[in-house]
Amino acid sequence: MTSSAMRDLMAITARPEVISLAGGLPDTSTFPPDTFAAVAQRIAAESCAKALQYGPTDGLPETKDCIAAVMGAEGMRADAEDVVVTTGGQQVIDLVAKTLIDPGDVVIAEGPTYPGAIPTFSSYQADIVQIDMDADGMRVDLLEQELERLDHEGRTPKFIYTVPSFQNPAGVTLSAPRRKRLVEVAHERELLVLEDNPYGLLRYEGEALPPLYALDGGVYVMYLGTFSKILSPGIRLGWAVAPPPVLEKMNVGKQATDLCTSTLSQLMVQAYFEEGRWRNYIDSLTEVYRGRRDTMLDALADHFPSQAEWTRPGGGMFIWATLPDFIDTTDLLARALRDNVAFVPGEAAYLDGRGRNSMRLNFSGCDEDTIREGIRRIGEVVAEQVKLYGTLTGEEGGRSQVAGARAEPPGAEVVRMPTPAERRRRATP
Amino acid sequence: MSRVAVLKGGRSLERQVSLRSGARVEDALQRLGHEVVPIDAGTDLIRRLREADPEVAFVAMHGRDGEDGTVQELLEILDIPYTGSGVLACVRAMDKVLAKHLMLENGIPTPAFFAFNETAFRDLGAADALHAIEDRLDFPIVVKPAGQGSALGIKFARTAADVPGALVAAFSYDDKVLLERHVAGRDLAVSILDGEALPVVEAVPQGEDFYDFESRYDIGRTSFVCPADLPDGVTERAHGLALHTHGLLGCYGFARVDLMLDADGDLYVLEVNPTPGLTETSLLPQAAEADGIGFDGLVERILQLAVVRAAA
Numbered sequence: 001m002t003s004s005a006m007r008d009l010m011a012i013t014a015r016p017e018v019i020s021l022a023g024g025l026p027d028t029s030t031f032p033p034d035t036f037a038a039v040a041q042r043i044a045a046e047s048c049a050k051a052l053q054y055g056p057t058d059g060l061p062e063t064k065d066c067i068a069a070v071m072g073a074e075g076m077r078a079d080a081e082d083v084v085v086t087t088g089g090q091q092v093i094d095l096v097a098k099t100l101i102d103p104g105d106v107v108i109a110e111g112p113t114y115p116g117a118i119p120t121f122s123s124y125q126a127d128i129v130q131i132d133m134d135a136d137g138m139r140v141d142l143l144e145q146e147l148e149r150l151d152h153e154g155r156t157p158k159f160i161y162t163v164p165s166f167q168n169p170a171g172v173t174l175s176a177p178r179r180k181r182l183v184e185v186a187h188e189r190e191l192l193v194l195e196d197n198p199y200g201l202l203r204y205e206g207e208a209l210p211p212l213y214a215l216d217g218g219v220y221v222m223y224l225g226t227f228s229k230i231l232s233p234g235i236r237l238g239w240a241v242a243p244p245p246v247l248e249k250m251n252v253g254k255q256a257t258d259l260c261t262s263t264l265s266q267l268m269v270q271a272y273f274e275e276g277r278w279r280n281y282i283d284s285l286t287e288v289y290r291g292r293r294d295t296m297l298d299a300l301a302d303h304f305p306s307q308a309e310w311t312r313p314g315g316g317m318f319i320w321a322t323l324p325d326f327i328d329t330t331d332l333l334a335r336a337l338r339d340n341v342a343f344v345p346g347e348a349a350y351l352d353g354r355g356r357n358s359m360r361l362n363f364s365g366c367d368e369d370t371i372r373e374g375i376r377r378i379g380e381v382v383a384e385q386v387k388l389y390g391t392l393t394g395e396e397g398g399r400s401q402v403a404g405a406r407a408e409p410p411g412a413e414v415v416r417m418p419t420p421a422e423r424r425r426r427a428t429p
Numbered sequence: 430m431s432r433v434a435v436l437k438g439g440r441s442l443e444r445q446v447s448l449r450s451g452a453r454v455e456d457a458l459q460r461l462g463h464e465v466v467p468i469d470a471g472t473d474l475i476r477r478l479r480e481a482d483p484e485v486a487f488v489a490m491h492g493r494d495g496e497d498g499t500v501q502e503l504l505e506i507l508d509i510p511y512t513g514s515g516v517l518a519c520v521r522a523m524d525k526v527l528a529k530h531l532m533l534e535n536g537i538p539t540p541a542f543f544a545f546n547e548t549a550f551r552d553l554g555a556a557d558a559l560h561a562i563e564d565r566l567d568f569p570i571v572v573k574p575a576g577q578g579s580a581l582g583i584k585f586a587r588t589a590a591d592v593p594g595a596l597v598a599a600f601s602y603d604d605k606v607l608l609e610r611h612v613a614g615r616d617l618a619v620s621i622l623d624g625e626a627l628p629v630v631e632a633v634p635q636g637e638d639f640y641d642f643e644s645r646y647d648i649g650r651t652s653f654v655c656p657a658d659l660p661d662g663v664t665e666r667a668h669g670l671a672l673h674t675h676g677l678l679g680c681y682g683f684a685r686v687d688l689m690l691d692a693d694g695d696l697y698v699l700e701v702n703p704t705p706g707l708t709e710t711s712l713l714p715q716a717a718e719a720d721g722i723g724f725d726g727l728v729e730r731i732l733q734l735a736v737v738r739a740a741a
Contacts, residue, residue, distance in 0.1 A: 008445040008581075015440070326594040328601075331582060334442055335601035385597050388547065392556045392593035 009333055013342035019374040022342040024116075024168065024317060025365035026229050030288055031281070039271045047267055055263040057255045059085025059239070063266040066273040067239050070225060073279070074200050076214045078223070078241045084250055085261045089198055089226035089238035091254070093117050096159065096194050096222060096240070097124045099249040106150060106157040110138045112320070112349030112358070114168045114196065117161060128351045129157070135311070137174030138162060140181045147189060159192040159222070164212055166199040166316025169349050169360035173314060176209050183212055186220040192246070196224040199316035201282050204290035206314045213241065222246065227269060229317070230282050235265040289317070295368040296361065296375060303379025305386050310361075317364040320346075322357060323382060326389050329359045332381060341377040430462045433732065434483035434509075436500060438469035441492035442581050442602070450707040451489040457728040458487070470500065478507055485735050486511040487728075488704055496704040497523035497576060510739030512731050514703040518679040522701040526575045526607055528678060535677050537670060538697050540689070541566060544575060544607040547600050556593075563589050566610045572596055574603035585611065614691040617657060619671035620705065620716040622683045622727070623734055626668035627716035631657035653712065655719045659690070666696055674698050682734040685713050 013022045043051050064080040071078055086092050093116075101107065103125035109117065111130030121128050129150070131143045143160070150157065162182070164174035174182070186193050195212040213223040218241060226238035240250060254260075272278060296319055300310055310321035323329065329345040336342060346358030359378075363371055435458065437451025438444050451467065458465045466481040468474065470490060478486070486509050494500055498519035504511040514522070521527055526544040533539060543562050549555035563570065572595035573583040582602035584595035592608075599606040616634075620627040631654045656664070671686035678701055685705035689697045705713045707728075717727040 008442060011445050012440065012442065326597060328594070328598050331598040331601035334581065337442075385601070388550065388600060389593055389597050391550050392559070392596055394556060 009330065009337070009345075010342075012337050013333075018337065018340045018342050019366065019370055019377070020342045021361045021363070021366065021371070021374050021378075022344045023362055023365050025362070026233060026285070026317070027288065027364055028232055028234065030285060031232065035272070035275065035277070038275070039268050042271045043264070043267050051264045051267045053263055055260045055266065057084075057251050057260050059083065059261055060263065060266045060270070062270040063237075064239075066269050067225065069273060069278075070201070070227075070230070071213075071223075071241075074197075074208065074211055074214070076211055076223070078213075078218065082218065082241050082244070082247060084240050084242075084247060084254060085266060086238045086240060086254065087258055087261050088228060088233070088236040089196065089224050090116060090120070091257070092224040092238055092240040093120050093161075093194075093196070095250040095253045095257075096224075096242075096246075097121055097126065098253045099246060100158045100192070101126045102158075106155050108143065108146070108157045108160040110162055110167065110170070112169050112346060112355050112360075113161065114163060115344065115348040115360075117196075118349075118351055121161075122351070126158070130350060130352070130354075133167070133170055133172060135172055136178055137164060137167065137172050138178065138182070140178045140185065143182070144185060147185070147191075156189075157191060159194050160186070161194045161196065162212070163196045163198075165197055165209065166202065166313050166318075168199070168316065169318050169344065169346075170320040171311040171313030171316060171318045172320075173209065179209060179212055179215055183215045183221065186216065191220060193221045194224060195221050198224075198226045198229045201230055202286060202289060202317070203315040204286060204293060204313075218243065230285070231269065231272070231278070235268060236262065237265050237269055289364050292363040292366070292368055292371055293319075295371050296363040299372045299375035300379075303376045305379070305383050307386060308382065317362055319361045319363060321359050321361060322346075323359070324386060324389070325357045327382065327385050328356050330356070332359075332385065335381050335385070336378055339377045339381060341374045343378060430464070431484040431732070431736075432464040432466065432481070433458050434466045434468050434478060434481045434486045435489055436468050436470050436474075436486055436495065437489045439471075439490050439492075439494050439500075441490065441494055441496075442577070443492040446706055446708060447489060447491045447495065449709075450491065450711070453707055453709070453724070454487055454489050454728055457725045458732075460725055461729055463732075470494065474500075475503065475507070478504075478509060483509060485509070485732055485739075487732065487735075488512050489707060491702075491704055491706060492577065496702070510735045512735045513682045514678075514680045514684065518681060519703050521678045522680065522684070522703045523576055524605075525573070525700050526605060528701060529607070531677055532674060532698055535673070537674055537677065538695065539699070540571075540610045540612050540697050542607045542609040544605060546605050548604075550596075559592060560589070562608055563592065566608060569611045570595075571609045571611045572599050573607055573609065574599045574601075575605035575607055577602045612689040612691050612697050614689050615657075617659075617667055617688045617690055617696075618685055618712045618716070619667050619688065620683070620685045620713040621671060621675050621680070622713075622717060622722070622730060624672075626671055627713075627722075628656035628719040629659065629664050629667050630655040630712045630716050630719075631659075632712070651710075653710075653715055655712075655715050660694060663690060663694065663696070670696055670698055674701055678703075681738060683713065683731055 013020050063085050064083050097120050101124040105126055106129055107121050107126040108129050111132050131138050213221045223241040307324040310319050333345050344360040346355030349355050435451050435455050437447045455465045455467050468477050486504050488511050498516040501516045501519055529539045545555050568587055570586045572586055582599050584598050586592045586595045616632045618630045633652045667688055674686050675684055680703055685702045687699040714724050
């Protein structure tokens with residue numbers, strides 16, 4: 001299946017009668033309208049002309065103070081001059097790619113990786129190499145092997161793109177030892193790392209792990225932050241922290257793209273942060289999302305067949321579910337849409353056709369009843385296909401290829417990635 | 430100059446393609462001086478058609494609902510003249526199994542096939558017959574949903590082990606699927622306008638082993654040659670087969686017939702599309718262009734044919 005077919009399918013997921021677990025949407029209905037009104041009122045009264053004006057390309061100093069506060073909450077310090085305020089986190093991915101990638105350059109990413117990063121890297125003609133993950137995030141040992149292999153070919157990756165915490169789409173988190181090792185690898189090999197951390201503060205259990213940026217001190221690790229998941233994606237406000245030579249080029253690139261990030265949005269964030277309740281709002285989001293995650297995990301246990309397994313994210317917005325290898329989740333989506341439910345087919349998170357029997361499920365965007373109903377419907381079509389396959393092969397219940405997946409917690413410990421045999425088993429064009 | 434409702438979109442998996450076809454038709458109709466009422470077919474379709482009270486409906490929908498006779502039936506009920514084939518032709522063409530049976534019965538070559546409902550496997554143990562089917566068809570076998578208009582859900586089974594997965598995939602799109610002998614060769618399309626066959630278009634996929642859904646609609650992924658450079662007599666035979674099939678199914682106005690030309694020079698009819706795409710990369714507009722009919726002229730002809738039929 002190809003990207004435009006995927007786009008055509010995804011276009012139907014947006015229809016109002018469809019329960020979409022496909023989006024990556026935070027629930028903005030949780031934001032208090034009174035606060036919004038107060039913030040807007042204050043900007044109108046105190047800085048109307050400024051809000052309506054252009055601003056500096058790298059962002060307003062007052063926004064950078066807010067960014068310092070958010071990064072401080074995860075134990076990071078960044079100098080204001082190392083920060084560029086961007087139009088959402090996506091722009092950071094674009095600017096880093098624009099700044100660093102020449103056609104044919106290698107970029108390392110996780111497998112699966114953020115589906116929205118793939119078209120960006122591809123548009124700069126990067127050669128994307130994806131490193132498998134398990135429950136502890138990217139397999140840094142495999143990364144080192146891959147770097148070794150590339151080294152033999154005389155190729156050095158331009159950077160490593162990673163979402164270490166509550167990864168999109170897999171939901172897993174890079175363990176502390178692997179974080180340490182990844183930063184060591186970056187130093188040993190003088191390799192840049194782009195740490196994409198939209199979800200770090202959306203943690204529902206466990207202790208926070210240090211961001212790569214904190215471990216590295218901003219030498220090789222470039223940092224991508226965003227207000228999208230902790231405040232609003234609609235204000236389109238993100239930021240990058242990068243070493244000066246890279247940052248300088250990113251600023252030039254940004255100037256060419258959009259001159260500056262919305263001043264109005266930046267002042268809204270500033271006014272909102274000055275109210276001092278932003279941590280409370282994140283706490284309230286965390287409460288809501290934790291409940292939705294638990295609901296989805298329960299619903300998966302109730303409605304998905306025993307051959308399925310899925311991750312158990314400690315935070316963020318996504319669960320990655322893997323079905324028996326005879327199910328192609330893109331075709332399954334077509335079937336699921338007949339029952340008005342949608343998810344993201346796993347192959348959207350790979351560049352090489354892997355992920356065909358996996359799916360990304362979002363639990364932040366719908367209420368708990370909707371999540372339960374959505375998972376019930378998907379479970380039903382999966383069960384139907386498992387049964388049909390069993391009938392076709394004479395193995396009732398289908399080929400159980402993930403034995404013991406229902407152990408407690410359900411399939412939580414592994415992000416099962418397709419085996420090489422499965423990758424070859426591509427009946428599809 | 431008429432008031433024309435352009436029906437597009439809908440819930441079919443080819444929604445996006447249909448929106449593109451529809452938008453292009455709307456532009457053409459406007460240039461031609463018609464009053465255009467665009468309608469994205471949804472639950473309010475009947476109400477919107479009644480409100481619009483068009484003189485003609487231009488059906489620019491593909492796949493389910495728009496191409497299988499459903500929308501045509503509704504337009505009959507509302508007594509609104511519409512473009513393209515009528516209900517029966519749509520039903521016959523959209524159901525590939527029915528269409529292929531009709532072809533076989535009438536001596537039109539079409540690749541050998543077997544077709545099943547899901548119930549055949551679920552309730553009648555059809556799986557036990559799979560080996561016999563595989564022997565009869567030879568690998569690779571093409572597995573496809575009976576009623577899907579585009580290449581979505583079409584799989585190649587290269588070995589017996591691929592067949593069950595391919596069937597599961599095809600059943601995602603339709604309750605009926607067919608297993609078809611794969612004809613390797615050149616991918617030809619004959620468009621028909623007002624009972625005349627237009628120049629043959631050949632689709633040459635770029636670096637893919639299958640003319641897939643993406644390359645079918647993306648500029649640059651497939652190169653099209655029109656008129657196709659074919660051996661002596663092939664164009665005439667392709668035209669003859671296409672017209673024969675078109676007439677057999679009872680299509681009206683315009684349609685596109687897809688064929689394969691194998692290495693022995695034999696032609697096979699794969700399917701008939703009663704509402705073929707009208708996007709920038711679609712084959713019918715290319716064929717018309719090669720025949721000296723621009724897009725606006727094509728749209729006007731299709732529209733007038735609807736008016737003529739209604740008056741008859």
